[in-house]
Amino acid sequence: MDHQIKTVGIIGAGQMGNGIAHVASVAGFDIRLHDVAEDRINAALATIDGNMARQVAKGAIADEDRRTAMRRIVAAPKLEDLGPCDLVIEAATESEEVKRKIFTAVCAHLRPDAILASNTSSISITRLAAATDRPEHFIGIHFMNPVPLMQLVELIRGIATDDGTFERAKGFVAALHKTASVSEDFPAFIVNRILLPMINEAVYTLYEGVGSVEAIDTAMKLGANHPMGPLQLADFIGLDTCLSVMQVLHDGLADSKYRPCPLLVKYVEAGWLGRKTKRGFYDYRGEKPIPTR
Ligand SMILES: CC(=O)CC(=O)SCCNC(=O)CCNC(=O)[C@H](O)C(C)(C)COP(=O)(O)OP(=O)(O)OC[C@H]1O[C@@H](n2cnc3c(N)ncnc32)[C@H](O)[C@@H]1OP(=O)(O)O
């Protein structure tokens, strides 16, 4: 088997897909970026260029590196465009149904030895692998947001993941100059098993009137030295993703302590998903974010 990963396909050009494309192209990988809608891919390319420009302004990369990295990212409007990839990372919406459909569809276009990975925040890698024709070549590669700034990547083996796939995924993470942490395949893995119940509790704290959005975020920023308040972080992650993770924890561990806060459900039902829809626990439509409660 060819152990070299050169071309990386990314499915889902949202905030995580564009972050993964960004760091992988800067690290020298050729990228094929896919999404359901072509305008999403174009928007992602513009975002990546903007984020790389910030790095240039900071002196983290040279402008020539930005241009070379941008040239390595190619739009892949059809799933068959991912055919030449050595590794395909799925970073689409956090829904098991959506992901399973993607895996079933993409497998037909991939080489038998290509690795398939999911950036899922919470869903069982073993169950997702079962929707593919290659459970032994399937693995969880879970990046943190924002990808260009966060050092950690969780690696999660499904029951069938073979040693070669695990080693190649580990090598890929090292090539991105990131640190891998290995988690067993349990709901929400390590980071989100701990982080998301904390965020959910912050939403309960708001729901029960213990404090306002501003009071809760200020309390955790200045009282616990968190870089972002929990509600600000929830908006940053996306409230739909936060709710999906809590649902996976609640269903998968069958413990009422993971019950998603009804207020979180209400925000998602309203389509107030946080920064990506310009409204969540804060309203981002003006010059500076304004708490919505
Ligand atoms: C849900 C899941 O499955 C798992 C998860 O990811 S959970 C979420 C995990 N992430 C976190 O917890 C993030 C918590 N927040 C933080 O650590 C910090 O607020 C942060 C690192 C995001 C930003 O730090 P900050 O200093 O407050 O912000 P900011 O000043 O805007 O940015 C710092 C630098 O990074 C740069 N930057 C920000 N976003 C960037 C991006 N996407 N790409 C490139 N550069 C970026 C900025 O340009 C800035 O550079 P300068 O210092 O030169 O201005």
Ligand SMILES: NC(=O)C1=CN([C@@H]2O[C@H](COP(=O)(O)OP(=O)(O)OC[C@H]3O[C@@H](n4cnc5c(N)ncnc54)[C@H](OP(=O)(O)O)[C@@H]3O)[C@@H](O)[C@H]2O)C=CC1
């Ligand atoms: N947000 C975060 O902090 C983190 C998220 N993750 C995980 O990464 C994944 C993506 O999250 P994130 O980037 O935040 O979400 P986004 O909503 O920003 O992006 C998801 C993208 O996937 C697209 N998409 C939906 N269905 C399909 C499909 N069938 N084929 C191709 N693309 C599709 C969406 O398009 P459209 O909008 O048109 O539906 C959207 O562009 C999720 O699994 C999430 O749990 C992991 C770590 C951190």
